Amino acid sequence: MGRFREKLEVGEFVITGEVAPPRGNNCDRMLAEVKAYASVADAVNITDNQGATLHLSALAASRLTLDTGLVEPVFQQTCRDRNRLALESDLLAASTYGLENFLAVTGDNPHAGDHPQAKGVFDIDSTQLIRVACDLNEGHDMNGNPIDGATDFYVGAAAFPEAEPWDIQKRRIAGKIDAGARFFQTQACMDIEVFARRVLEIKDMGAHVIAGVLLLKSERTINFINNRLAGLMVSDSVAREIISAKDPYETSVRIAIEQAKVLFEVADGIHMMPLGDIETGVGILREAGVVSK
Amino acid sequence: MIITTPKEFDHILSNLRDVDAESVFLVGCGSCATVAKTGGEPELLAAAAKLQEAGYTVLGHTVGTEITCNVGGTRSTIRKNAEVIREADAVIVFACGSGVQTVAEFVDVPVFPALDSVFLGAIVRQGEFSERCRMCGDCILDKTAGICPLTQCPKGLLNGPCGGMWDGMCEVIPDHECAHVRIQRRLEKQHRLQPISLPPKNYGVSLKPGHVNIRKPRVRKSLSDRSESGEKNTARTQGER
């Protein structure tokens, strides 16, 4: 059993990061980022054609990450690019590579990406994909037919604690837990009060919650998030605080530290999204006392 | 009804150039394309004028009261106009793809589509249509409060909302309410208990090309059963389970 799973299951606090595979076959930058996370992270998510834009396959990148021996990857699959047969077959491949942590997500619509002409597959959705991974763990495919062997995935899903209407979000989260999700990695925290309350609600439902912390950096970053990233919106009050500050970057770091401090108390882990500034992200975790200095 | 939209006129011209056509015959549709105002009498007259302006001879046109995708009706329409059509270098059809293919079956010269078939939709008001069904062959509206997630959710997710939903609105079409929010709200209003999640859809029932024959009893065998008994796959009927 990997350390990441073990820590979450025994109630130890975990840190995860996020790395995008290269847009090409030169993996130097990706591996450097993996290395940068390694000192503090228990696992690093490997995104799957994120933003519906072309990247090296998450399967290959997850294996490369695992092979570094530095940190465990969380292999992500979206439902956008492959049908159920391909998803299942890639999950089997992941298992033979020794990949254990798995995150099932829906995926952005192809129209938003760099291949807007592509057909969005969405043969199954993320809730159904969670169940598929659990089926393989039980030694059968999604139709109940036995496979030769069995996988051993630690299955997670995405959650968006601040999205309204919350009752409908919560229902979806319950569906994912019912399908077999053991942990959630969340969308970035904006309003810490609302966020913390809902993290506790999700934990009460029986899953571990790794809370997203995002470094907002500057007005440009905030505009990018509001206009280009699906779903996420920076709340007006946070945006105003950062934009009107003398040093917006420093202010965003301070906000992230405050969030991390609270989340250290309420969540099971932090998913750090420093948007490329990994050193700063690590510094935030140290300042907040989440990891030792 | 089948919703169609006109192709670019230049696209039609380039098709005609490809076969060195000088004279054309136009076929419209008395049903869907007439309602959609893409293949009725007025649209055919307008197209004829434009084609003539572009230097083509329009030998004639027909819309009729028949739907163009009616094989029998279209066969007799083509027969009635056979002499003129024989003179034409190409036939341009202002109907859905099904109508174009039906015409092509009975005409020897090249047949070109003038329209794009875009979806099966509802008439919201005159001239405004919206998609309601993808004809998946395995309707689940009973479970989704009469709102089709396959069609109303741009990603076609059975379980939602996805992570892009914001304030009840859709990630892909931000001025639309998320289909899954609408489904949940309507189910609640009807005090209906729903399963916590829906299982994957069975796309195996919508084998292409679909074929239904109500005069022949439904064949309820699976494909594998049929291949064992040596029957051909063409014996299937759409919608059999």
Ligand code: SF4
């Ligand atoms: S579930 Fe299938 S048949 Fe029913 S409305 Fe949707 S696409 Fe059409």
Ligand code: SF4
């Ligand atoms: S926001 Fe709702 S309707 Fe839009 S793509 Fe996501 S699940 Fe589908």
